[in-house]
Amino acid sequence: MTAAPPTETLERPSILHQPRAVWAVAFACVIAFMGIGLVDPILKPIADQLDASPSQVSLLFTSYMAVMGVAMLITGAVSSRLGAKRTLLAGLAIIVVFSALAGSSSTVGQIVGFRGGWGLGNALFIATALATIVGAASGGVASSIILYEAALGIGIATGPLVGGVLGDISWRGPFFGVAVLMAVAFVSIMVFLPATPKVARPTSLLDPFRALRHRSLLTVGITALLYNFGFFTLLAYTPFPLGMGPHAIGFIFFGWGICLAVTSVFVAPVLQRRFGTLPVISAALVAFAADLAVMALFTEHRPVLVVGVIAAGAFLGINNTLITEAVMLAAPVERGTASAAYSFVRFGGGAVAPWLAGKLGESVSPHLPFWVGAAATALGVVVLSTGRRVLAHVDEHEPASHSRDEAEVLSAADA
Incomplete structure (x- = not known):
């Protein structure tokens, strides 16, 4: 066949030369992923100004992750019936409304409830964004994945930074900031993204x-649930023992996000090719558990916590990339279905951990949340090891970013 040369020619300029629809969706992805760490720098100011405990404020993460996890079960059914564009717009509209309501709140309970609504919108949007980028981008599937991962990394890295800058003005600032940016993204997608057709067979x-x-x-899902105990303990609880202002917290977690973005895109594929998927996941989880254990030992030492947070980004970036890929290859089911099931299980860990960490820190010991996070992450390694035989096939495939055909990537949109 003579198709290879033209494909190669098209793929070279594709990263930067994209249709406006792709950039509109990519911009919205950045803002959506900001939501993960945006509230980190303002947790303590919210607690101080609204007279709330760490466990109460940590419910901002709990409601967000719990609703997102449950909503992941319905995103496939919704998008397969509404079409991608309408699902994206619905998700963005929900985020705009609930982030603005959170900024207008006068009690922690109200913010917690509105963050739950935000989680619903985020689930609808994120679950559809990759498929939309793949369908609209030039240069092939690999270029589309790079764009999506770049948007994810930028969003996760800049979320705490933006939260810190706006949070220095007022704890309400980050919420209103997201509402404005998502409104801009809504208009961009409405104008630049063409109408998308519904799929032939709706998802059940x-x-x-x-x-x-x-x-x-199930093994991969439970492993992710357990390491999410450590992940969201780090994210939701660490600002309290750090005891620093929003700007400083924002810069610390910006460093965390940069490490996560770099290792997820550049380091994880190299380690995977050399050592295999499961060994690298296990090693990354062991390193993260050790990192949390050091933070547990030296919770009163601020420099240790700062270094521990930033280093954790490197371990989590490697793990997030490879465990998501393992999900895509774990079971003989449609990739979108596998990802929805996995997301539902893993966000259970994300939902419980923030509240539990805050409760243990305020009622028992400031060291204990990190010990629990470390133990849960280590238990995740044990669970993963029990499934080595049923997961042995994941390294019989080429890495997903290089070998998936377009249909597989489209169905993996809610990874």
């Missing part, structure tokens, strides 16, 4: 539950 609400019957997928 029961498909993700059926997928969890496969031990391989």
